[in-house]
Amino acid sequence: MNATGFPVAAELPQGTRIVHVVRQFLPNRGGLEDVVSNLCKAQLRLGLRPSVVTLNRLFVEPDRLLPAREVIDGIPVTRIPFRGSSRYPLAPSVFAHLRDADIVHVHAIDFFFDALALGRLVHGKKLVATTHGGFFHSGDYASLKELWFRSVTRLSARAYRGLAACSAADAVRFQAIAGERVMLIENGVDIAKFAGAASPVPRRRLVSIGRFSKNKRPDRLIATMQDLASRDPDWHLDLVGVASDWTGPALRAAIAKAGMERHVSLHLGLGDDEVRRLLGQASLFVSASEFEGFGLVLIEALSAGLVPVVQPNAAFSGLASELPAVRLADFSRPEAAADAITAAFEALRVAGGLDPDVARQISHYSWDDVARRYLALYTR
Structure with missing residues (x-):
């Protein structure tokens, strides 16, 4: 056991296949995309086999169709079609791309989080998720969001073996519906990417x-x-x-x-x-x-x-x-x-x-x- 109280990493076999499911990925740029990309690259270094399933169009360029399959920085990427809103894009074909997974890791609380929970008896995969702030990024529709969280999200969360809360605030919020299955894992940062880049002299x-x-x-x-x-x-x-x-x-x-x-x-x-x-x-x-x-x-x-x-x-x-x-x-x-x-x-x-x-x-x-x-x- 390690300091977190969970089994040490060595118990996970080399070559374990982790399928990350996320609504947007590279070439789009943003916090969510960077987190998934950097986590996959770190997992490759640890001897795991991560891959990504994501949507085939960027929300900022909805008319641009991206390649169905691509390898980016050593990460196999599969892109699938969707319809509906960027807030809750519907992409049921995700189920066809989980067959080789040992663990399915869902990022954010959206259609994928709910659909993979609902279909767990069909796909039979072990599910974990990272919260990424849930869907509370603004105060819009606050009452409706809270109602959805306390009902639909609570029900979906039952299908997940573990939830990684990427902030202390997320940990408190999600412990209310998932209890001890929530583990605080703050996001990593590529601290070498811009290391020492600031102006050497103070500037306004x-x-x-x-x-x-x-x-x-x-x-x-x-x-x-x-x-x-x-x-x-x-x-x-x-x-x-x-x-x-x-x-x-x-x-x-x-x-x-x-x-x-x-x-x-x-x-x-x-x-x-x-x-x-x-x-x-x-x-x-x-x-x-x-x-x-x-x-x-x-x-x-x-x-x-x-x-x-x-x-x-x-x-x-x-x-x-x-x-x-x-x-x-x-x-x-x-x-x-x-x-x-x-x-x-x-x-x-x-x-x-x-x-x-x-x-x-x-x-x-x-x-x-x-x-x-x-x-x-x-x-x-």
Whole structure:
């Protein structure tokens, strides 16, 4: 047994076939896609045989049909058709792609989570799932979501041998319907990807990275920039991500309406090398997100040497309690957020850089460590 109270990873045979089922995967870019990709790569290094079953169209490019089969970074990927909403895409052909699985690992709480639970007597596979924040990413339809969670999700969860909660908030929520089958496994982070990328000298330049979904509130970042730019014209924000609820044209229109074209730059669909180049010009990371399943991008920002100033949602607040470098600010009040950003910059300027102890503090988020915690869950 290990420190978690579960059997050690060595009890899981080499070559065990793990089929990850997730609604969106590469080439789409986002937190969910990065988590599944990095977990699969870590599992390959541990001698397992992970593969992915996902949908054959990206929600941001619904008319583009992706290859039915592909190998990405050594990970076999199978893509299947779907119909219906991106919130709950219906893809019943998933059952045809589970035959070789020893364990089926479902990511997020959606059609796949419910359908594979309902069909467990048909496919007969051992099921585990990762919560990824459930479907509580915004306050929309809160009463309906809670009713669904307490009824349909509770019933579906009975079919799962284990649930990995990727944040402390998720653990509390899902323990209410699944009890001891819930295990806290915070997401891993590729802390080498942007390591040390931040500007070597403090600069009044901010970067925000993430999918432009409704809950991320890029509009509040733009409003905060109005206040900052009125104080000092050197302030600049790079908004980096992929279109979602906020499209590229909508964001550009919001930037123009605020008169922030000189102070806010929009970057869509950048690769890691291009993102690293932008980080080299910045000193602070900002996020006005009202909800995060974990806060992966905040850890990436710290690994780069950026000081995070972020909205106090549950995930970010939890990380701030563990990581003193994280600063919280209420971006619903642009002036207060601008005050917090200014204070963070001045502290960074006086210190000459981020506390070098941060690297040690975030080291336990490495994917190899997280993959071993998943092995403990699997070997239950």
